[in-house]
Amino acid sequence: MIEFQAVTKQYPDGTVAVDNLDLAVEDGGITVFVGPSGCGKTTSLRMINRMIDPTGGRILLDGKDIRESDPPLLRRGIGYVIQHAGLFPHRTVLDNVATVPLLTGQSRRAARSRAGELLELVGLPAKLAKRYPAQLSGGQQQRVGVARALAADPPVLLMDEPFSAVDPIVRDDLQQQLLRLQSELDKTIVFVTHDIDEAIKLGDRVAVFRVGGRLAQYDDPSALLARPADDFVSSFVGRDRGYRALGFLDAGGVPVGPVATVRAGEQATADQLDDGWAVAVDAENRPLGWVSAELLSTMDGSVNADRLVSGGSLFEVDSSAGTTAGSLRNALDAALSSPSAVGIAIDGDGAVVGGVTADTVLAALADARRAGEVPA
Numbered sequence: 488m489i490e491f492q493a494v495t496k497q498y499p500d501g502t503v504a505v506d507n508l509d510l511a512v513e514d515g516g517i518t519v520f521v522g523p524s525g526c527g528k529t530t531s532l533r534m535i536n537r538m539i540d541p542t543g544g545r546i547l548l549d550g551k552d553i554r555e556s557d558p559p560l561l562r563r564g565i566g567y568v569i570q571h572a573g574l575f576p577h578r579t580v581l582d583n584v585a586t587v588p589l590l591t592g593q594s595r596r597a598a599r600s601r602a603g604e605l606l607e608l609v610g611l612p613a614k615l616a617k618r619y620p621a622q623l624s625g626g627q628q629q630r631v632g633v634a635r636a637l638a639a640d641p642p643v644l645l646m647d648e649p650f651s652a653v654d655p656i657v658r659d660d661l662q663q664q665l666l667r668l669q670s671e672l673d674k675t676i677v678f679v680t681h682d683i684d685e686a687i688k689l690g691d692r693v694a695v696f697r698v699g700g701r702l703a704q705y706d707d708p709s710a711l712l713a714r715p716a717d718d719f720v721s722s723f724v725g726r727d728r729g730y731r732a733l734g735f736l737d738a739g740g741v742p743v744g745p746v747a748t749v750r751a752g753e754q755a756t757a758d759q760l761d762d763g764w765a766v767a768v769d770a771e772n773r774p775l776g777w778v779s780a781e782l783l784s785t786m787d788g789s790v791n792a793d794r795l796v797s798g799g800s801l802f803e804v805d806s807s808a809g810t811t812a813g814s815l816r817n818a819l820d821a822a823l824s825s826p827s828a829v830g831i832a833i834d835g836d837g838a839v840v841g842g843v844t845a846d847t848v849l850a851a852l853a854d855a856r857r858a859g860e861v862p863a
């Protein structure tokens with residue numbers, strides 16, 4: 488556990504970057520520091536590995552005041568990832584990652600073999616290991632940065648805006664990968680971002696800072712959306728928070744009803760449609776798009792896979808367990824984005840298992856509220 492106890496940092500020019508911060512970072516989760524520019528997130532993060540020392544209060548790591556630890560030794564147990572990956576430009580990708588195991592006394596061979604494993608772990612193709620950082624994309628460089636930070640197998644990982652410099656699609660990929668890595672490695676991760684959506688997606692706990700280095704709220708993401716502590720947090724959390732909060736509610740209570748399906752390439756008639764619509768599926772029952780009565784009438788009786796109306800988002804249910812894997816937000820979005828107003832539910836193999844309407848999702852939400860499952 489990392490504990491900030493009344494921690495203050497005043498820079499020599501008088502700027503108070505962090506003001507009397509009390510906060511406990513639990514082991515084995517992702518804790519996100521989020522807030523507007525200049526609110527003291529980076530200063531708070533860097534005080535954990537003593538790149539910056541507080542001017543007041545203390546920080547305990549597993550109960551021990553970090554001022555009693557020698558900074559280089561302390562940092563061996565604390566990985567650090569920054570925005571532009573901070574790689575050594577004149578060393579290959581493999582040698583960048585092997586640096587830390589070498590420093591800790593491993594042989595070159597062992598260090599390189601460990602580096603190879605780590606590159607695989609972060610999803611970097613082996614053929615890139617011999618390249619130099621400048622020969623990689625921004626997203627690939629960030630993966631190397633994560634691999635290097637993990638090289639000494641530190642229990643704690645500090646990440647300062649690691650994904651801010653890459654485009655949204657790559658960022659989404661890196662975020663998913665971090666969640667996957669964390670579920671395998673169970674590190675204690677402190678992650679700094681100014682992006683509230685990133686904070687909500689990644690954080691087990693989210694600390695919202697306000698300018699002046701004060702903590703505005705420290706909560707789990709669903710509580711932050713449902714119960715912002717004040718107007719500042721409410722406006723920082725942003726629009727549509729009621730809808731976004733649905734992302735934290737399990738859609739297990741939503742009844743999945745039948746949906747009409749027709750097979751692509753096969754004959755179909757209007758009476759196979761339900762309310763004028765059917766989902767066209769492939770041989771494995773996976774959805775390809777929608778057929779309307781009007782469209783079918785122009786298709787010579789056979790379902791033409793090239794002429795379907797594209798579908799909306801899909802909503803995954805775990806049919807083996809009989810429960811849903813998605814959230815109420817996934818279910819509602821599937822219904823709202825569907826051309827037929829029926830959201831398609833699929834199983835883990837991507838096969839159609841049924842449909843939901845917005846009304847059934849909202850009725851399930853009302854039931855969950857009555858049952859006290861939704862935070863008031």
Ligand SMILES: Nc1ncnc2c1ncn2[C@@H]1O[C@H](COP(=O)(O)OP(=O)(O)OP(=O)(O)O)[C@@H](O)[C@H]1O
Nearest residue numbers: 498500502504523524525526527528529530531681
């Ligand atoms: N070395 C320094 N000397 C003086 N003031 C500093 C120094 N480093 C940071 N600051 C100031 O401390 C405050 C907090 O900075 P910090 O970098 O911790 O904020 P941040 O929330 O991480 O911001 P950003 O999201 O813009 O990176 C800011 O007002 C900043 O200008």
